[in-house]
């Protein structure tokens with residue numbers, strides 16, 4: 001292996017880095033629970049859909065583009081649901097109706113994190129279409145710029161919407177001590193109930209992250225249900241504290257509705273197929289290089305693992321000497337707080353995952369970049385004032401074969417000395 005390969009891969013990748021700020025937080029494969037179990041209520045299945053921003057403009061940040069639905073697109077989705085006789089309502093209502101013997105197509109719409117654009121742009125449209133929704137609020141951000149105010153919470157309730165809790169600080173609850181996790185869960189519910197005077201029964205795990213202890217805490221805190229970010233239909237067999245949700249991505253809502261709700265005939269097998277299809281589509285949007293099949297296998301394997309570090313690009317370049325994969329991570333806005341040790345452990349796990357997905361690879365370069373602002377009018381790669389990127393971490397690992405044995409050999413690792421402290 002020569003030193004040329006990584007440099008070559010790096011040069012080819014750099015200009016395209018910022019074009020693909022798409023969210024990695026696509027859910028991990030949900031086990032197809034009870035593929036043979038009947039849909040909830042015996043009628044048409046229920047599904048829960050997850051939104052973040054509804055806005056004509058896209059907020060800065062690595063996930064904002066994928067997670068921002070325009071008001072026009074949102075209205076099309078509401079219209080699509082109404083034309084097919086699907087009732088859009090709250091999670092609480094879907095759960096209440098699941099116990100009844102038969103029902104029409106019913107879906108819950110949910111909005112995560114408490115962004116003010118969801119109230120500004122989504123609420124009037126929900127009202128126009130007679131639809132309801134659940135808004136999961138992260139309480140520490142209430143009243144802050146870009147987030148809902150306490151007064152807006154009151155307006156949501158008056159309009160028939162449900163307010164659910166999404167913890168105080170949006171930490172990954174599985175990384176906190178038992179006492180800290182309980183505090184995040186209990187305090188968010190207490191604040192919301194105190195501010196609005198209304199009972200809060202629905203909960204959303206930040207980034208969908210939970211384990212048995214966290215689920216028990218949410219149940220013990222007095223909630224009646226909780227949603228994850230794993231895709232799937234709501235079925236009678238589901239644990240009400242592990243309800244699946246489909247993520248609505250910019251430009252993909254109607255296709256997802258059609259897949260999930262078409263003809264009222266769905267099954268968890270079909271949901272799994274829809275998820276796999278979405279995962280491959282996202283993977284394909286992030287691959288580059290002259291070996292697309294290998295790149296897609298690597299990207300799918302990495303995305304399915306839900307690392308805290310967003311995976312922005314996977315490039316596989318087969319050159320005469322070797323097949324080299326470049327994996328580009330966003331160096332900002334991790335899905336969960338990451339320490340230096342955790343970051344390095346994830347990088348090692350990513351390398352193993354990639355080599356397992358594509359055993360013919362010889363080398364993997366993993367690096368993290370952060371956007372660097374460019375003064376207005378300054379040309380960058382032929383554009384004007386488009387942010388460029390700075391590498392803040394890089395490492396290289398090669399796969400060495402001896403007979404049937406293979407081993408991984410790590411090269412030098414570069415860290416920007418001040419980066420990780422500020423990366424959160």
Ligand SMILES: [Zn+2]
Pocket residue numbers: 112113166170206207
């Ligand atoms: Zn969230």
